[in-house]
Amino acid sequence: MAKRKVHRRAKKILGEDPLALVWCGLRKDIPTPPKDVHRAAGKGRLKAGRHWLYYIGMTLAAAIIIPYFLADQLMNKIDWLLSSKRDRQAQARQRAARETNGQAPGATDDDRSRRPAPAHDVFDGDWTLTAGQLLLRWYGHSPNPRRLLLLTRDRICLAASPGRRLSPTKADDFDIVTEFAHHEGRLHREPGQRHFFVHFADGSWLNLGRLAEPEDAEPFLKTINA
Known part of the structure; x- marks a missing residue:
């Protein structure tokens, strides 16, 4: 106060x-x-x-987070390469169905309803x-x-x-x-x-x-x- x-x-x-x-x-x-x-x-x-303490904190965070992020991305890539062809085909069919229905890939009705109004x-x-x-x-x-x-x-x-x-x-x-x-x-x-x-x-x-x-x-x- x-x-x-x-x-x-x-x-x-x-x-x-x-x-x-x-x-x-x-x-x-x-x-x-x-x-x-x-x-x-x-x-x-x-x-x-x-x-200046903010920039030191950002530097330290980057030194810790970036290597972790890169390792995580590498593991995700490996998982994707090891996934079966059938799984990838199923995902492709789902994306095609969404596009056919006029919805952008990955978008949902909830996403559209959360778009900020001008008052925001x-x-x-x-x-x-x-x-x-x-x-x-x-x-x-x-x-x-x-x-x-x-x-x-x-x-x-x-x-x-x-x-x-x-x-x-x-x-x-x-x-x-x-x-x-x-x-x-x-x-x-x-x-x-x-x-x-x-x-x-x-x-x-x-x-x-x-x-x-x-x-x-x-x-x-x-x-x-x-």
């Missing part, structure tokens, strides 16, 4: 006590924008910065509007993916901490990077969901999630639904 120094810092940069605050982030990675749009926005970072995207898709422009500069304010969302009586504010490392419960070095009056943006949550949308006056929207601990998230979600 966010501690006193987080609330003290929030009050200092806002000039008032926030009605609610919560650490959150993008629900997905930022999609790749068109090159001309990215260039016009200053060609800023589109991915989160990583601490990170934003509305128009890079020229408010949400798209905000995404283009998201990591320019901070390489850390987390943002502190602050609500006041007349503003919606996003604050960021400048470093790669961040303790959401104790951070006290964050600053406001963008803010909107209530007539410029509004928050909306689908019933039963932990993520929420920021809808802007120009029709664009941003999908935010990865909320902090329930002690912070639940009061925040109750506030925006009140």
Whole structure:
């Protein structure tokens, strides 16, 4: 749960006590924008910065996992070569039957039903509007993916901490990077969901999630639904 120094810092940069605050982030990675749009926005970072320990961990994991993966693939290949011709023919007949029925190999009705709806995207898709422009500069304010969302009586504010490392419960070095009056943006949550949308006056929207601990998230979600 966010501690006193987080609330003290929030009050200092806002000039008032926030009605609610919560650490959150993008629900997905930022999609790749068109090159001309990215260039016009200053060609800023589109991915989160990583601490050096992350790269050491990835290197160690690769040293262990890759040999295991290659050995597993080799065993699978050997098993396939040793399988009977009759089994392979049966598999071929099954694939042919699926293709005849108009279904892609390996696809099922359940797979098609799980295709993400537009509401699962990170934003509305128009890079020229408010949400798209905000995404283009998201990591320019901070390489850390987390943002502190602050609500006041007349503003919606996003604050960021400048470093790669961040303790959401104790951070006290964050600053406001963008803010909107209530007539410029509004928050909306689908019933039963932990993520929420920021809808802007120009029709664009941003999908935010990865909320902090329930002690912070639940009061925040109750506030925006009140």
